[in-house]
Amino acid sequence: MNAILTIAGKEFRDGLRNRWVLAIALVLAFLAVGIAWFGAAASGGLGFTSLATTLVSLATLAVFLIPLIALLLAYDAVVGEQEAGTLLLLLTYPISRTQLLLGKFLGHGLILGAATALGFGVAGGVIAVGAEGVPLGELAAGMGLLIGSSILLGWVFIAFAYLISVWVTEKARAAGLALVVWFLFVLVFDLGLLALLVSVKQGGDWLPWLLLLNPIECFRLINLAGFEAARDYSGLTSIAEGGAFRPAVVTTILVAWVLVPLGLALLRFRRRAA
Amino acid sequence: MTAVIDFQGVTRRDGDLVRLDALDLEVSEGEVLALLGHNGAGKTTTMHLILGLLSPSEGRVAVLGGAPDGAHAETLRRRLGYLPENVSFYAQLSGREVLDYFARLKRVDRGQVDELLDRVGLGHAARRRVKTYSKGMRQRLGLAQALLGDPRLLLLDEPTTGLDPAATRDFYDTVRGLRERGCTVLLSSHVLPGVEPYIDRALILGGGRRLALGSLDDLRQLAALPLTVRARGRSAEADLTHWDDPRIAATAVNGHEVALSVPPDAKLAVLRRLTGTAGVEDIELLPPTLEHLYTHFSAGLSPEQRGDAQ
Numbered sequence: 212m213n214a215i216l217t218i219a220g221k222e223f224r225d226g227l228r229n230r231w232v233l234a235i236a237l238v239l240a241f242l243a244v245g246i247a248w249f250g251a252a253a254s255g256g257l258g259f260t261s262l263a264t265t266l267v268s269l270a271t272l273a274v275f276l277i278p279l280i281a282l283l284l285a286y287d288a289v290v291g292e293q294e295a296g297t298l299l300l301l302l303t304y305p306i307s308r309t310q311l312l313l314g315k316f317l318g319h320g321l322i323l324g325a326a327t328a329l330g331f332g333v334a335g336g337v338i339a340v341g342a343e344g345v346p347l348g349e350l351a352a353g354m355g356l357l358i359g360s361s362i363l364l365g366w367v368f369i370a371f372a373y374l375i376s377v378w379v380t381e382k383a384r385a386a387g388l389a390l391v392v393w394f395l396f397v398l399v400f401d402l403g404l405l406a407l408l409v410s411v412k413q414g415g416d417w418l419p420w421l422l423l424l425n426p427i428e429c430f431r432l433i434n435l436a437g438f439e440a441a442r443d444y445s446g447l448t449s450i451a452e453g454g455a456f457r458p459a460v461v462t463t464i465l466v467a468w469v470l471v472p473l474g475l476a477l478l479r480f481r482r483r484a485a
Numbered sequence: 486m487t488a489v490i491d492f493q494g495v496t497r498r499d500g501d502l503v504r505l506d507a508l509d510l511e512v513s514e515g516e517v518l519a520l521l522g523h524n525g526a527g528k529t530t531t532m533h534l535i536l537g538l539l540s541p542s543e544g545r546v547a548v549l550g551g552a553p554d555g556a557h558a559e560t561l562r563r564r565l566g567y568l569p570e571n572v573s574f575y576a577q578l579s580g581r582e583v584l585d586y587f588a589r590l591k592r593v594d595r596g597q598v599d600e601l602l603d604r605v606g607l608g609h610a611a612r613r614r615v616k617t618y619s620k621g622m623r624q625r626l627g628l629a630q631a632l633l634g635d636p637r638l639l640l641l642d643e644p645t646t647g648l649d650p651a652a653t654r655d656f657y658d659t660v661r662g663l664r665e666r667g668c669t670v671l672l673s674s675h676v677l678p679g680v681e682p683y684i685d686r687a688l689i690l691g692g693g694r695r696l697a698l699g700s701l702d703d704l705r706q707l708a709a710l711p712l713t714v715r716a717r718g719r720s721a722e723a724d725l726t727h728w729d730d731p732r733i734a735a736t737a738v739n740g741h742e743v744a745l746s747v748p749p750d751a752k753l754a755v756l757r758r759l760t761g762t763a764g765v766e767d768i769e770l771l772p773p774t775l776e777h778l779y780t781h782f783s784a785g786l787s788p789e790q791r792g793d794a795q
Binding site for chain 2: 297
């Protein structure tokens with residue numbers, strides 16, 4: 212356990228040193244405040260529109276940015292140390308490979324968590340202070356849900372990044388694969404599902420279940436379906452209605468989306484040659 | 486004395502590639518052993534087997550009394566130090582932070598960190614980030630890392646690559662100090678002239694096989710290479726170009742100097758004649774160097790064995 216904390220602490224300090232935490236927080240805060248402020252631009256106005264629209268827009272922002280940030284943050288976790296030669300050294304230390312990978316996950320998870328909470332937190336604060344007539348309770352609940360689920364989504368993609376990182380032997384290849392993963396889950400999946408939805412004429416009861424095959428849709432389900440006022444804007448995820456898609460269930464599935472790739476990465480890392 | 490490292494008929498295969506072929510090796514406590522060989526000769530494989538990063542395909546490896554790839558690994562790893570060939574430490578951290586990180590992972594007293602940094606001459610740069618370090622400083626940081634926890638066994642893979650001559654000497658002086666404290670040192674190198682004065686024995690590998698093992702004297706005897714005797718003087722050339730012993734070859738160097746290639750057993754006879762020859766002013770004796778020995782022992786290898794097989 213001690214080794215895990217040591218490794219996590221070092222990763223987190225690295226994150227502070229090379230300004231990952233600051234950069235992620237700034238980007239998220241900047242874009243989130245921008246979205247909140249120019250929310251009415253589509254209808255020709257300027258200024259804060261409604262909490263629901265803002266939260267939906269922020270969730271959409273998170274869908275694009277959080278996976279990308281998580282993949283970029285963690286894709287070189289193992290392969291980077293391998294190229295630097297420190298992995299070989301660490302493997303001769305009295306620590307297990309499981310400890311090494313879990314320590315790194317904890318560290319990267321903390322970096323992403325801190326930065327997301329900070330970035331969206333600042334945006335929430337700005338909305339609370341700057342916008343008129345916002346119900347503060349609802350704002351806090353909405354932002355809390357957004358931050359929590361964003362962090363969870365980030366962890367899913369950190370786990371994906373590790374899976375890539377233990378599989379390949381070159382950093383460049385890992386970076387390429389990370390982008391492919393982002394592209395598939397964020398863009399291609401939606402298009403595919405939409406095409407399927409249109410082409411299936413009848414009896415498409417099973418279609419909503421496909422949403423659970425993508426952690427990003429799970430994230431959307433939590434945020435859009437979980438928040439009453441956002442129902443009108445839920446888009447594709449509106450095909451999912453009913454008991455099995457309650458936020459608690461979907462959250463559990465999202466947690467599974469963290470554990471499965473992380474478990475696979477651990478298995479692969481323990482089995483492979485040094 | 487028990488062997489710190491004990492290899493018995495150790496073979497390591499990767500697919501069809503034989504990295505190490507039936508190697509027998511015993512290294513006793515407090516010994517400094519050099520691993521010599523071309524690229525792909527099996528030096529790194531040998532080190533990885535000792536570290537437990539690889540398991541032998543055949544044969545038995547014991548390090549400090551146990552197999553390094555089994556349950557013994559945990560205790561073993563706290564008692565050995567390793568410096569990999571190419572390692573670039575975390576550039577964002579300071580030298581002190583890097584060493585502190587490794588000290589925590591090795592679960593050794595972190596009070597050692599400052600002392601070790603001073604010992605390798607990095608005390609003044611301890612708070613600077615590693616990215617500002619020169620190649621030599623990084624290598625010394627690597628050595629400090631290997632010395633954490635007072636290891637009983639030290640494995641150094643090409644420790645002096647990229648170091649200038651002064652830094653190399655400092656490096657080997659540290660190694661010598663460690664040996665005096667009873668630490669066993671295994672180092673691989675292809676910078677041959679540098680290691681000679683600091684090693685007890687040398688293991689010459691080629692194509693995964695053991696070509697020779699022994700002290701420099703043993704190896705010289707085994708190889709029976711001629712030594713070079715240089716005689717200088719006014720009339721040296723005229724008197725010394727002819728020898729009765731056909732094995733002695735004389736070459737005139739520059740008017741007043743003769744270089745003689747002399748088999749070891751004829752050395753004294755040659756010296757007697759030289760000292761008896763009027764006009765000889767200076768005699769220089771050059772025994773075969775490690776480099777000559779290395780060339781001699783690896784001469785039998787086929788070109789592809791000698792090539793850069795990875």
